[in-house]
Amino acid sequence: MESFAVFVPRLVPQKDYLAPGHRACIGCGEALALRLVMKALGRNVIVSNATGCMEIISSPFPTTSWRVPWIHTLFENAAAVASGIEAAQKIMNEKGSRTNMAKVVAMGGDGATLDIGIQALSGAWERGHDMLYVCFDNEAYMNTGIQRSSGTPFGAATTTSPAGKVSIGQSTWKKNMPSIAVAHDIPYVATACPSYPFDLMEKVNKAVATKGPSYLHVLSPCPTGWRHGGDLSVKMGRLAVETGVFPLYEVVNGKYKLTVDFPKLRPVTDYLTPQGRFRHLPKDEVERIQKGVIREYEKLKKKVEA
Amino acid sequence: MNKTAMTGMEGSLAMAEAVRLANVDVVAAYPITPQTHIVERLAEMVANGELNAAYIPVESEHSAMSACLGSSAAGARTFTATAGQGLELMHEVLYVASGLRLPIVMGVANRALSCPLSVWGDHSDVMSVRDTGWIQIFAENGQQAFDLTLCGFRIGENEKVLFPVMVHIDGFHVSHVVEPLYLLEQKQVDSFLPPFKHPFPLDPDNPVTVGAFAVPILYTEARKSMENALRSTRPFISYVFDEFAKLSGRQYKPVEHYRTEDADTLLLTMGSYSEIAMEAVDQLRDCGEKVGLIRIRLWRPFPFGELRQAVENCQTLVVLDRCISPAGPPGPVCSEVKAALYSQKKRPNVAGFIGGLGGRDLYVPEFIQMVERGRVIAAQGGEEIEMIGVRG
Ligand SMILES: Cc1ncc(C[n+]2csc(CCOP(=O)(O)OP(=O)(O)O)c2C)c(N)n1
Ligand code: SF4
Numbered sequence A: 001m002e003s004f005a006v007f008v009p010r011l012v013p014q015k016d017y018l019a020p021g022h023r024a025c026i027g028c029g030e031a032l033a034l035r036l037v038m039k040a041l042g043r044n045v046i047v048s049n050a051t052g053c054m055e056i057i058s059s060p061f062p063t064t065s066w067r068v069p070w071i072h073t074l075f076e077n078a079a080a081v082a083s084g085i086e087a088a089q090k091i092m093n094e095k096g097s098r099t100n101m102a103k104v105v106a107m108g109g110d111g112a113t114l115d116i117g118i119q120a121l122s123g124a125w126e127r128g129h130d131m132l133y134v135c136f137d138n139e140a141y142m143n144t145g146i147q148r149s150s151g152t153p154f155g156a157a158t159t160t161s162p163a164g165k166v167s168i169g170q171s172t173w174k175k176n177m178p179s180i181a182v183a184h185d186i187p188y189v190a191t192a193c194p195s196y197p198f199d200l201m202e203k204v205n206k207a208v209a210t211k212g213p214s215y216l217h218v219l220s221p222c223p224t225g226w227r228h229g230g231d232l233s234v235k236m237g238r239l240a241v242e243t244g245v246f247p248l249y250e251v252v253n254g255k256y257k258l259t260v261d262f263p264k265l266r267p268v269t270d271y272l273t274p275q276g277r278f279r280h281l282p283k284d285e286v287e288r289i290q291k292g293v294i295r296e297y298e299k300l301k302k303k304v305e306a
Numbered sequence B: 001m002n003k004t005a006m007t008g009m010e011g012s013l014a015m016a017e018a019v020r021l022a023n024v025d026v027v028a029a030y031p032i033t034p035q036t037h038i039v040e041r042l043a044e045m046v047a048n049g050e051l052n053a054a055y056i057p058v059e060s061e062h063s064a065m066s067a068c069l070g071s072s073a074a075g076a077r078t079f080t081a082t083a084g085q086g087l088e089l090m091h092e093v094l095y096v097a098s099g100l101r102l103p104i105v106m107g108v109a110n111r112a113l114s115c116p117l118s119v120w121g122d123h124s125d126v127m128s129v130r131d132t133g134w135i136q137i138f139a140e141n142g143q144q145a146f147d148l149t150l151c152g153f154r155i156g157e158n159e160k161v162l163f164p165v166m167v168h169i170d171g172f173h174v175s176h177v178v179e180p181l182y183l184l185e186q187k188q189v190d191s192f193l194p195p196f197k198h199p200f201p202l203d204p205d206n207p208v209t210v211g212a213f214a215v216p217i218l219y220t221e222a223r224k225s226m227e228n229a230l231r232s233t234r235p236f237i238s239y240v241f242d243e244f245a246k247l248s249g250r251q252y253k254p255v256e257h258y259r260t261e262d263a264d265t266l267l268l269t270m271g272s273y274s275e276i277a278m279e280a281v282d283q284l285r286d287c288g289e290k291v292g293l294i295r296i297r298l299w300r301p302f303p304f305g306e307l308r309q310a311v312e313n314c315q316t317l318v319v320l321d322r323c324i325s326p327a328g329p330p331g332p333v334c335s336e337v338k339a340a341l342y343s344q345k346k347r348p349n350v351a352g353f354i355g356g357l358g359g360r361d362l363y364v365p366e367f368i369q370m371v372e373r374g375r376v377i378a379a380q381g382g383e384e385i386e387m388i389g390v391r392g
C-alpha cells in the first residue's frame, strides 16, 4: 500500500485503478470521486459495490473498468458482502489456505447507503469488520432517473419529489449519515468531496490505516440530476463546502475536526442558483435553507470545540 | 467399512456435525425456528474451539446470504441455514449465489409461511425458491441430514459443478427429532471431501470483475449457459452419491424406490413423510395390495429420466404436496411430475393431494386414504385439488 503523509500534486500516484473509458455522464462528479478514492486506495483492495451509477458505468459485460478485484451483487447488501469477504480472508489466512490480506472496501450511493442498505451497513459496523465503507452521495437515486432519497436536500426537485403548485420539492431535511456512523462508535468517520482531491485522498489513506470499520461520506456533484452544466461539477462541490452546505470534517475516535474551514461562509444562493433542481424555490424557502445551513454548521462547530 | 458407533442425535445437530467435519471456513447466519439449533450448535463449536471458522452473526437473512456471497467469492468454504420467512428474505440473493456460481451450502428446515404465522413445517418456503438455480436435495431423517450435507459440499464445490446447494430437512419432523444415526470419522470425511479451491477468487494478485451486468444481447445467453451447467451436474451428483455409498454404505439416488416391484399404485413423496408412507405401503402390501413408494430426493436438477422410469409400469400415481399453489394447479410437486410425464406414451393416471401444511401431522390412515381416493380421482382425470387431513 502506497503511503504518503500529505497528498500534493507531485506525489499523487499516476496509476488509476478505475480505468478510463467508463460510461458515466460528461462531468460526472461521482466518477471523479470514485477515481480519486481508487487512486488513493492502491492495488491491495477488494471492492464490494452496490448497484447504482458507479456499478453500471463500470461493468457492462464483457468489459470492466476495474483493475482491482471487484464484486457487485445487489443494491442493499454491499456492506454484508464485504463482511463475508473480510471474515473469509481472515480465517483463510489463519488456516493457511490464503496468504494475502487486502483491505476490504464497500461502496454505494446515497440510496444504497442511507436508505435501502442502512441495516446491512449498521450490522457490519456493529460487528466491527475491518472495512472501509464509502458513500458516494449525489443526493438522489440517479441510476434509476433522479428519484429522491433521504440524502436529497430540502427543496430539491427530483422525479419523485417534484416541485409543483403545492410542492416545493423535497420537503424533508437531509439525513445526517455521518452522525449515524459516529453513533456506532466506529474509529474513523469523515466527509469529503472530489473538489478537494487531496483532502479526500488523505482521508482515504487514514481510513485504510484504521483498524476496524471506517466511513467516508463523499458529496459527489451530478450534473444530470442536479441540473447544472457538466463543466461546473468541481465548482459545485467547492460551493457546497464554501457555503457550509457540506462541511468537510473528520471524526477520529469520536473527536470532531473540521479539515477545511472558512472565516466566513458564502451565502447559499451561490450554491443553489446554478442548479436546476433548486430553481423553483421562492425566496422564503431559500431563506429557510440558509438558516438551516447556519444552524447545522453551528452545531457541527460545537462538536468540534467540545 | 469402518463405522463409528451409533449415536442418538437431533437432525439439526447432525447437520451441524457434518458442517464441522467439513471444516467449514465461514458460517453467516440469522436465527429462525426451526433452523436455530443448527447455527446455535455451530456457534457453540466455534466458541469451544471445536471448529476453526468465522461465525458472522449477521443482522438479517438477507445479509446472511449476502455475507455468504462475499465469503464464497473470496474462496472460503461457506455454510448457512435458514427456514420459512428467512428463506423468503434471502430470495433475491439466492439467484445471485447460483448466477455467480458460488458453492454455498445451506440447510433449510422447511417451514410454513405467514400468514397466519406458523413456525411449523411444510414446503411453502422451498417451493417459492424453486427457480433460484440452486441444487436442492431432500433429506428425510437425521442420518440423511448428516450424509447429504457432506455430499452437498462435495457436489457444489467441484470445479465441474460450482453451484450452491440446499439441503432440505423438514422443520421439526427432522430438525428437532432425536434419532439413532452413524457419524463419520474426520479422516473418512477428509478422504471424501477435498479442500475447496475457487478457480477465480477475489484476490488482488489476480483481479477479477464479479457481477457485471448484461444487456439484452447477452442476458439470454448468460442464463442459458447457467441452466445448461446446472442441468449437466446430474452425472456428478450421482457419482458423489455412489462415492458416499462406498464410504458409508448408505446409497442415495435422485429418485428412490420402496417396494415398487409389480406395483399398480405408487405414492410419491418428498421429505420426511416418506417414512410414514413406507409404513402405509407395508400395511397395504400385507393386505395383498400392490402398492409402492417413490421418493424424490433430488428436487433440482429435476430427475426427469429416473422419475419416468420409476413410474412407467404403474397405473396410478398419487402425489403428496406440502404446499398450496393458491388458485393454481394441484401442488407444485404434482404439477412438475405431471409435466414430466406428459410426453410419455406410457404414463400413469396422476392424483394430487395437499396435506401436512403448517405442521399438521399425517399418519398411516391418511396415506391409505390417499391411495384409495387417489385411484378414484386419477381414473377420473385427477384435475381437482384434494386436501388430506383437513376439517370442513
Ligand atoms: C431491491 C432493489 N430495489 C430497487 C432497485 C433499483 N435501483 C437500482 S440502482 C437504484 C438507485 C441507486 O441510487 P444510489 O444508491 O443513490 O446510487 P446512484 O445511482 O445515485 O449513484 C435503484 C433504486 C434495485 N436494483 N434493487
Ligand atoms: S447520473 Fe449523475 S452520478 Fe450518474 S453517471 Fe450521470 S452524472 Fe454521474
Ligand SMILES: [Mg+2]
Pocket: A109, A110, A111, A136, A137, A138, A139, A140, A141, A142, A143
Ligand atoms: Mg445517489
